Amino acid sequence: MDFINNTVERTTVQLQKSDFESDQMVKWCAGCGAHAILAAVERVFPRLGYKKENFCLVSGIGCSSRFPYYVNTYGIHGIHGRAMPIATGVKVANPHLSVWVATGDGDSLAIGGNHFIHTIRRNVDINVLLFNNEIYGLTKGQYSPTTPMNKVTKSSPHGTIEHPFNIGELVMGAQGTFFARIPDNDLTQMTEAMFEAAKHDGTSIIEMLQNCIIFADKAHFGIISKENRDENMCIIKDGQPILFGADKQKGLRLNGTNLEVVELGKDGITIDDILVHDRYDPNPGIHIMLAKLGPPHFPRVFGVIRSAMFPTYDDLVEEKIRLGIEESPIKKMDHLFKSGETWEIK
Amino acid sequence: MTKMNRPVEERESVVVKFVGDSGDWMQFSGNLFSESAAFAGNDLATFPDFPSEIRAPQNTIAGVSGFQVHVGSAKIYTTGDLCDVIVAMNPASLKANLKWAKVGATLIFDSDAFDDKTIDKAGYTSNPLEDKSLTKYNLLKAPITLLTIESLADLGVDRKIASRSKNMFALGMLFFIFNRPLKPSFKFFDAKFKKDPNLARINKVVLEAGYNYADTVEAIESVIHVSAAKLEPGFYRNITGNVATAWGLLAAAEKSKRGLFLGSYPITPATEILMELTKHKSLGAKVFQAEDEIAGICSAIGASYAGKMACTTTSGPGLSLKSEAIGLAVITELPLVIVNVQRGGPSTGLPTKSEQSDLYQALFGRNGECPVIVIAASTSDNCFHYAYMAAKLSMEHMTPCILLTDGYLGFGSSLFKNPRLANLPPINPPVAKARDKNYKPYKRDPETLAREWAIPGTDGLRHRIGGLEKENITGVVTTDPLNHQLMVNLRAEKVARVANYIPEQEVEGPTKGELLIVSWGGTYGAIHSAIQEMTRAGKKISHTHFNYINPLPKNTGKILKSFKKVLVCELNSGQFVNYLRMQFPMPNIHQFNKVQGLPFMINELTEKFNQLLEEK
Numbered sequence: 009m010d011f012i013n014n015t016v017e018r019t020t021v022q023l024q025k026s027d028f029e030s031d032q033m034v035k036w037c038a039g040c041g042a043h044a045i046l047a048a049v050e051r052v053f054p055r056l057g058y059k060k061e062n063f064c065l066v067s068g069i070g071c072s073s074r075f076p077y078y079v080n081t082y083g084i085h086g087i088h089g090r091a092m093p094i095a096t097g098v099k100v101a102n103p104h105l106s107v108w109v110a111t112g113d114g115d116s117l118a119i120g121g122n123h124f125i126h127t128i129r130r131n132v133d134i135n136v137l138l139f140n141n142e143i144y145g146l147t148k149g150q151y152s153p154t155t156p157m158n159k160v161t162k163s164s165p166h167g168t169i170e171h172p173f174n175i176g177e178l179v180m181g182a183q184g185t186f187f188a189r190i191p192d193n194d195l196t197q198m199t200e201a202m203f204e205a206a207k208h209d210g211t212s213i214i215e216m217l218q219n220c221i222i223f224a225d226k227a228h229f230g231i232i233s234k235e236n237r238d239e240n241m242c243i244i245k246d247g248q249p250i251l252f253g254a255d256k257q258k259g260l261r262l263n264g265t266n267l268e269v270v271e272l273g274k275d276g277i278t279i280d281d282i283l284v285h286d287r288y289d290p291n292p293g294i295h296i297m298l299a300k301l302g303p304p305h306f307p308r309v310f311g312v313i314r315s316a317m318f319p320t321y322d323d324l325v326e327e328k329i330r331l332g333i334e335e336s337p338i339k340k341m342d343h344l345f346k347s348g349e350t351w352e353i354k
Numbered sequence: 355m356t357k358m359n360r361p362v363e364e365r366e367s368v369v370v371k372f373v374g375d376s377g378d379w380m381q382f383s384g385n386l387f388s389e390s391a392a393f394a395g396n397d398l399a400t401f402p403d404f405p406s407e408i409r410a411p412q413n414t415i416a417g418v419s420g421f422q423v424h425v426g427s428a429k430i431y432t433t434g435d436l437c438d439v440i441v442a443m444n445p446a447s448l449k450a451n452l453k454w455a456k457v458g459a460t461l462i463f464d465s466d467a468f469d470d471k472t473i474d475k476a477g478y479t480s481n482p483l484e485d486k487s488l489t490k491y492n493l494l495k496a497p498i499t500l501l502t503i504e505s506l507a508d509l510g511v512d513r514k515i516a517s518r519s520k521n522m523f524a525l526g527m528l529f530f531i532f533n534r535p536l537k538p539s540f541k542f543f544d545a546k547f548k549k550d551p552n553l554a555r556i557n558k559v560v561l562e563a564g565y566n567y568a569d570t571v572e573a574i575e576s577v578i579h580v581s582a583a584k585l586e587p588g589f590y591r592n593i594t595g596n597v598a599t600a601w602g603l604l605a606a607a608e609k610s611k612r613g614l615f616l617g618s619y620p621i622t623p624a625t626e627i628l629m630e631l632t633k634h635k636s637l638g639a640k641v642f643q644a645e646d647e648i649a650g651i652c653s654a655i656g657a658s659y660a661g662k663m664a665c666t667t668t669s670g671p672g673l674s675l676k677s678e679a680i681g682l683a684v685i686t687e688l689p690l691v692i693v694n695v696q697r698g699g700p701s702t703g704l705p706t707k708s709e710q711s712d713l714y715q716a717l718f719g720r721n722g723e724c725p726v727i728v729i730a731a732s733t734s735d736n737c738f739h740y741a742y743m744a745a746k747l748s749m750e751h752m753t754p755c756i757l758l759t760d761g762y763l764g765f766g767s768s769l770f771k772n773p774r775l776a777n778l779p780p781i782n783p784p785v786a787k788a789r790d791k792n793y794k795p796y797k798r799d800p801e802t803l804a805r806e807w808a809i810p811g812t813d814g815l816r817h818r819i820g821g822l823e824k825e826n827i828t829g830v831v832t833t834d835p836l837n838h839q840l841m842v843n844l845r846a847e848k849v850a851r852v853a854n855y856i857p858e859q860e861v862e863g864p865t866k867g868e869l870l871i872v873s874w875g876g877t878y879g880a881i882h883s884a885i886q887e888m889t890r891a892g893k894k895i896s897h898t899h900f901n902y903i904n905p906l907p908k909n910t911g912k913i914l915k916s917f918k919k920v921l922v923c924e925l926n927s928g929q930f931v932n933y934l935r936m937q938f939p940m941p942n943i944h945q946f947n948k949v950q951g952l953p954f955m956i957n958e959l960t961e962k963f964n965q966l967l968e969e970k
Contacts, residue, residue: 017811030818032830064810066656069821076818077831082810084659085820086652087682093617093649097656097664098810100640101615105660105810123652126645325640332635339636341608344601345772349542350591351393353582 016058016106023054028063030080036071041192041218042139046078048198049108049137053079056106056206064105066095068115071146071220072139075110089120092127095134096321103322106206107134114144117153117173125182130321131210135202138213140175141220142227149223161223175215176299176313180292186212187299188312191232192219197243197310204312210320231308242307244298246315249282252307259283260301267297269306287315362533363576367426369434370528373451374443374521376409376419383441383521384421386542390534391425392592392769395582398425399734399879400592401433401766406622406705413467413475418450427581431733431879433766435955439531441524443467443498445476452488461491462527464498464520494573498523498564505563511556519560526564533577536561586771593770595734595763596626599667599693602741603627604637605773607663609742610749610781614639615662617653619646619672622705623761624695627667647675651692655679658688659819661785661809663745665691669761670699670712674719680754681720684845686819687796687805689748689755689783692726693741696760696876698951707951708761710875711926716756717904717933723842725849727755728904730875734763735770740901742778743856749783751852752804753845758903760876760925762953783807789814795829802855803848850905859907863889863896866916869967873923874900874930877954881923884959895963900930911938921946921966923954 028050036042053063063081067073069088076083082105086094091109099107116124116138127134143161144150150163154175158167179187186208188201198216205212217228226233231240242252242260250260251272259282261270270277289295295314302308338344370387372380381402388400403420410417424434436456442448444467455461465483473481482488483495502523506516529536540558547554568574593601607614616639618628632641640662644650651666658664668676673694683690696712698704716728727747731740737759748755786793786806795817796805808815817829825832826840861870863885873881878899885897898913900906914920914934922931923946931945946962948954 059813061813061816062811064660065818067820076820080816082659082816083818083820084656084686085818085822086655087678087821090648090652090679093644093652094656094659096642096649097615097617097653097658098660099656100642100653101613101657101660101662101664102811122645123649126649325642329635329638329640333638336636338634341601341605341637341775344604344634344637345774346589348591349389349392350589350772352587352589353395353585354587 016062016104018057019059023060025050025054027060028053028080030078032077034078035074037221039221040071041141041220042072044192044195045137045139045198045216045218046075048195048202049079051195052199052202052206053081058106062105064098064107065110066091066098066107067110068120069146070112070115070144072110072112073115075137089115089118090123091115092120092123096127096132099132099134099322100325103133103326109134109136111136111138113138113140113142113152113154117175117178121153125178128179128182128184128211128213131185131318133209133211133320133322135205135212136214138175138215139218140215141218141224143220143224145220145223174300175213177296179213180296180299180314184213184314185210185316185318186312187215187295187314188213189215189217189299189308189310191217191228191241191310193232201312204315208315209323210318230303240303240307242309244285244309244311244313246285246287246312249279249284251282262294267301267306287312288317290316292316360574361576362579364579364581366428366580367424367430368439368578368580369422369424369437370439370441371420371422371437371451371454372441372521372524373418373420373447375412375447376404376407376417377412378419378443379521380419380443381421383525384423386525386539387528388423388592388767389542390529390538391423391580392590393538394534394580396425396427396580397430397583397585397769398423398592399430399433399766399768400424401762404706413444413446413472415446415450415476418447420447420451425580427583429583430768431882432953435957439528441528443520443524445473445478445482448482449476449478455491457490459491460494461488462494462496462524464524465495466497466499494571496527496567496571501563501567502560505560506556509556509559519556522557522560523564523567526561527568529561530565530568531574531577533579536565585769589772590769591772592767593735593738594626594765594767595731595737595759596624596695596765597630598735598737598770599731599741599757599759599764600627600630602738603665603691603745604631604634604639605738605775605778606742606745606781607639608637608775609778610663610745610783612661612663612749612783615654615657615664616641616667617644617650617657617664618642618667619644619650621647621669621672623697623764624667624669624672624693626764627693627695647672648679651676651679654690655683655686655688658683658690659686659810661807663749664689665693665745667693667695669695669697670715671702673712673715677720680726681722681724682821683754684724684726685821685823687752687845689752689807691741691744691748692754692756694756694758695764696758704951706761708876708953709925709949709951710760710877711929711949712758713903713926713929713933716758723846725846725904727751727753727849727852728758729755729902730758730900731763732875732878732899732901734766734768737763738770746779746781747852747855749781750804750855751802751848752784752807753849758875763876785809786812786815788812794827795819796824796827798844802851803844853905853908856902856907858909859898859900859913861896861898861913864894865896867894867896868918869895869963870914870917870920871895871897871923871963872900872920872934873897874903877923877925880954880956881959884954884956884963887956887960888963893963893967895967906937914938914940914943918942919944919966921963923959925949925954
């Protein structure tokens, strides 16, 4: 199959952050992690080299979904859970747009769960910023599909009794081609992941561990806070051994079919024993294992975990249309009217 | 056996129904019979009648499937109430369909299919072919299965495979009775079975065997001739409502130069529109089969925002699922065509049967003040015109439009005169111009109140829209009370002003008088035929049939007030009548309703009309 390159039209004009700042008042709570994500987007968009009119932001409902109002691009703020199909429609209608979705854990994993997995399965070329704050913020503090088991929230006063989704596992279970996880307190990681997502052809999911200061404050504190990040955060890079810890002395080793934490220099472990990350591996096996890791026995893995190349839905749509035009004698309606069984009445 | 010379009986119109097991290829026979009538210049209407199960148990009433064809030398408006000829391939199909036979109708049976087991399975206690229960009819019993197998013996076709062609034998008999040439069907087989010439040969042999057999049967005393109808000159085809709908949308996409996007989810009886559109990639149609109804409409809204002529197709329960998203299209003031091929409800209801019971849902079924344009097609072929108009009005007025058709129109067929794109009305959506310094998302055309369509990728028009209420003109998110009132009024007024762009309502018959019959949507044929019958009998009665439902044509009130009595007939419990009463509170508006998953019968209509004329 030939790949069609539905590239987004580029510009030679150097764009600035100010080109994307909207005139709307940003109404997220002070201290909300979403502010940092907005800052990262305003840093990334001007540097992608696309014409500013070729960005389109799509969202559903929730705190995260106010995002399109705060960035000066084309944008559509949709309805709860439906950002993915709306974005699919935009991208399929015009594959020359750079389409970004802002969504949350409730929006895309609960009410929009069906659309989420099917969009990923189709590999529509859109970039999804999934704000995971493990809570419903806009409705004031009910548990979400990513809220940890036993957590007390306003709709689970005695603790939740639901097993949360691991977003990376869900993405790859749905045959996702791109998954990255980043914290909201690290602008460098955020911008890097967004660049990679933009470059990737297909549905790119970035799970952004975002802090809801009001209803689930410090939900990610055990992993991404300064105190905990050395031990519990493992930032991976393609082609490099997977190491973590304050002095990068710990690493992940593949032992049989399991990953294990090992220490360099201990029991004869050398850097050669450490698993080298290959984010382009078409086989998602290791990627799923990496996405699933987490405390207490493992660190949580951050960075671009998977970026595999598969044809995109929107490319295939264009390809089928191109073939249809090439092969069919019916090129306009008047041809269609004349086709098939017709007869003349005089 | 000898061939006989038979007299020719001239008939103005004939209704023929093919019935059998779901697997008996009744639709295939029916379609071929229709094609032959069309080639002979008859006008026609067809309707397939099948269960929602794909292959229900053989030889049971539940598994009966049928195809009805009404052909005539005058304009045909319905698929016919009662049949002149029924071809029944087994006892169950006879049992299920005898009630549709006219007294004196010709019933053609495969007598091989009437054995103790099948007779029992159909629920008969004795063999209806023998027990004299069918004396009111003209019976033509033929050992169709056996004769089919024999006809193929020379070709070495296995008995089981051979017996599958028995429908062609029956069709051959009908071709003889109707004096139709076999050649067009032979040509059709050659084309259909291009990859398997043996299948084409089998069908030809059996069709011809049936034809020749009929020629030798004494029970066939005369052959029937239906003259060519007087139709406007032009090129014609036989088209189903669903295909006509798809073509109307395609034509509007080409005319408006916006390109078609369909986001849809399979649902009976609307799926054929999706399947038809996806064939036409060479016309640039982008078809997205979504994971559900909601994704179908939401993808269409995304595509509409991105500048496509976007549509979604569904049936009743699917429209329920799409309600919230229709609201999004209303508040974002984006064009969107929503086709609802109505079926019997509520819930899953009667998936393969027809009703007009989604009118309230189309008009009112959303949260908030949420008006949309609603129009309804009334014949299978005019689904083309109304789909085209739905797209035109939606794009030119920047608001969603719901097109109501129904299962009978969608599955049924009628003759369609091929149009030329150049002769269709122009479509000029208000697309915003690049770098327009004065562009504002909710700035409006003073005449239509439509906002401009600013398409992503266009220089200088970046803007955001969405489901939150916006300030008029600027599009800034606001909960300002007076602005909300203004926007509610503007959205309603925008739809109301569509009345300035649609034709005035017409009356068939006297424009004032005693009794006006009002109908809308798919019931035109039955009601028109009933009124024709009344008029022929010297009764003074008028008819007005609505295709534009919201807004109503501007002269609607004037028409209603010109008659002493108004009778609104519809296949629901009174949705259009109450909609009219809301706008024209008059005491003389009567109603006639039926909710049985069946169309109106002409005699039940004339009975009601007569009753109203007699009551003083």
